[in-house]
Protein backbone atom coordinates (compact mmCIF):
# COMPACT_ATOMS: atom_id res chain seq x y z
CA UNK A 40 0.00 0.00 0.00
CA UNK A 41 1.43 3.42 -0.89
CA UNK A 42 1.93 6.08 1.78
CA UNK A 43 2.41 9.64 0.60
CA UNK A 44 2.77 11.21 4.07
CA UNK A 45 5.97 13.23 4.32
CA UNK A 46 8.70 11.97 6.63
CA UNK A 47 12.30 12.28 7.75
CA UNK A 48 14.75 9.42 7.23
CA UNK A 49 17.82 9.29 9.47
CA UNK A 50 20.76 7.07 8.54
CA UNK A 51 22.14 7.03 12.06
CA UNK A 52 25.13 4.95 11.06
CA UNK A 53 26.56 8.28 9.90
CA UNK A 54 25.10 10.70 12.47
CA UNK A 55 28.01 12.19 14.43
CA UNK A 56 25.89 13.97 17.02
CA UNK A 57 27.10 17.38 15.79
CA UNK A 58 23.79 19.08 16.77
CA UNK A 59 23.66 21.19 13.57
CA UNK A 60 20.13 19.93 12.89
CA UNK A 61 19.02 21.02 16.37
CA UNK A 62 20.45 24.50 15.94
CA UNK A 63 19.11 25.01 12.42
CA UNK A 64 15.66 23.91 13.58
CA UNK A 65 15.67 26.25 16.59
CA UNK A 66 16.47 29.18 14.28
CA UNK A 67 13.75 28.19 11.81
CA UNK A 68 11.07 27.82 14.49
CA UNK A 69 12.32 30.75 16.59
CA UNK A 70 12.52 28.62 19.72
CA UNK A 71 13.81 29.87 23.07
CA UNK A 72 16.44 28.18 25.24
CA UNK A 73 15.42 24.67 26.26
CA UNK A 74 12.86 24.11 23.47
CA UNK A 75 13.56 21.96 20.45
CA UNK A 76 11.92 20.87 17.24
CA UNK A 77 14.45 18.07 16.98
CA UNK A 78 16.82 16.75 19.67
CA UNK A 79 19.78 14.40 19.42
CA UNK A 80 19.65 11.35 21.70
CA UNK A 81 22.98 9.69 22.45
CA UNK A 82 23.95 6.25 23.74
CA UNK A 83 27.54 5.44 24.60
CA UNK A 84 30.38 5.24 24.07
CA UNK A 85 29.78 1.84 25.71
CA UNK A 86 31.84 -1.28 25.20
CA UNK A 87 29.87 -4.17 23.73
CA UNK A 88 30.22 -6.97 26.29
CA UNK A 89 32.60 -9.75 25.29
CA UNK A 90 34.05 -7.78 22.38
CA UNK A 91 36.58 -5.04 21.78
CA UNK A 92 33.92 -3.06 19.90
CA UNK A 93 32.12 0.02 21.09
CA UNK A 94 28.58 1.33 20.69
CA UNK A 95 28.25 5.05 20.09
CA UNK A 96 24.84 5.92 18.70
CA UNK A 97 23.38 9.34 17.93
CA UNK A 98 19.85 9.76 16.62
CA UNK A 99 18.03 13.07 16.23
CA UNK A 100 14.37 12.78 17.23
CA UNK A 101 11.73 15.28 16.01
CA UNK A 102 9.53 16.64 18.80
CA UNK A 103 5.87 17.75 18.80
CA UNK A 104 7.08 21.19 17.64
CA UNK A 105 8.34 19.82 14.30
CA UNK A 106 6.06 21.00 11.51
CA UNK A 107 8.27 19.42 8.84
CA UNK A 108 9.38 22.95 7.91
CA UNK A 109 6.08 23.68 6.20
CA UNK A 110 7.09 27.28 5.37
CA UNK A 111 10.32 26.22 3.66
CA UNK A 112 8.82 23.22 1.91
CA UNK A 113 5.99 25.25 0.37
CA UNK A 114 8.71 27.46 -1.18
CA UNK A 115 10.39 24.40 -2.66
CA UNK A 116 13.21 24.23 -0.10
CA UNK A 117 14.34 21.26 1.96
CA UNK A 118 13.64 21.18 5.70
CA UNK A 119 16.43 23.15 7.34
CA UNK A 120 17.63 20.20 9.46
CA UNK A 121 18.14 18.16 6.30
CA UNK A 122 19.81 21.10 4.54
CA UNK A 123 22.27 21.68 7.40
CA UNK A 124 23.10 18.09 8.33
CA UNK A 125 26.90 17.91 8.38
CA UNK A 126 26.92 14.22 7.47
CA UNK A 127 24.15 14.31 4.85
CA UNK A 128 22.50 11.51 6.81
CA UNK A 129 18.99 13.03 6.84
CA UNK A 130 16.50 12.85 3.98
CA UNK A 131 13.03 14.25 3.43
CA UNK A 132 10.43 12.56 1.27
CA UNK A 133 7.31 10.44 1.26
CA UNK A 134 7.06 7.46 3.58
CA UNK A 135 6.86 5.27 0.51
CA UNK A 136 10.07 6.49 -1.14
CA UNK A 137 12.05 6.67 2.11
CA UNK A 138 10.91 3.23 3.26
CA UNK A 139 12.18 1.85 -0.05
CA UNK A 140 15.61 3.29 0.77
CA UNK A 141 15.60 1.36 4.05
CA UNK A 142 15.43 -1.96 2.25
CA UNK A 143 18.79 -3.68 2.62
CA UNK A 144 20.33 -0.93 4.79
CA UNK A 145 20.66 -1.25 8.55
CA UNK A 146 20.79 1.56 11.15
CA UNK A 147 18.10 3.74 9.66
CA UNK A 148 14.97 5.17 11.23
CA UNK A 149 11.93 6.86 9.69
CA UNK A 150 9.99 9.60 11.50
CA UNK A 151 6.50 10.83 10.65
CA UNK A 152 6.19 13.87 12.95
CA UNK A 153 2.78 14.92 11.67
Ligand code: SF4
Pocket residue numbers: 063064065067068076077101102104105106107108118119120121
Ligand atom coordinates in the same frame (compact mmCIF):
# COMPACT_ATOMS: atom_id res chain seq x y z
S1 SF4 B 1 11.74 19.35 9.59
FE1 SF4 B 1 12.02 21.49 10.24
S2 SF4 B 1 10.72 21.68 12.04
FE2 SF4 B 1 11.08 19.49 11.71
S3 SF4 B 1 12.88 18.94 12.90
FE3 SF4 B 1 13.60 19.46 10.84
S4 SF4 B 1 14.11 21.64 10.99
FE4 SF4 B 1 12.81 21.18 12.74
Ligand code: SF4
Pocket residue numbers: 053054055056057058059060061079097099123124125126127128129
Ligand atom coordinates in the same frame (compact mmCIF):
# COMPACT_ATOMS: atom_id res chain seq x y z
S1 SF4 C 1 23.15 17.44 11.72
FE1 SF4 C 1 23.22 15.34 10.93
S2 SF4 C 1 25.13 14.48 11.77
FE2 SF4 C 1 24.63 16.32 12.97
S3 SF4 C 1 23.44 15.55 14.73
FE3 SF4 C 1 21.97 16.14 13.14
S4 SF4 C 1 21.58 14.25 11.99
FE4 SF4 C 1 23.45 13.93 13.17
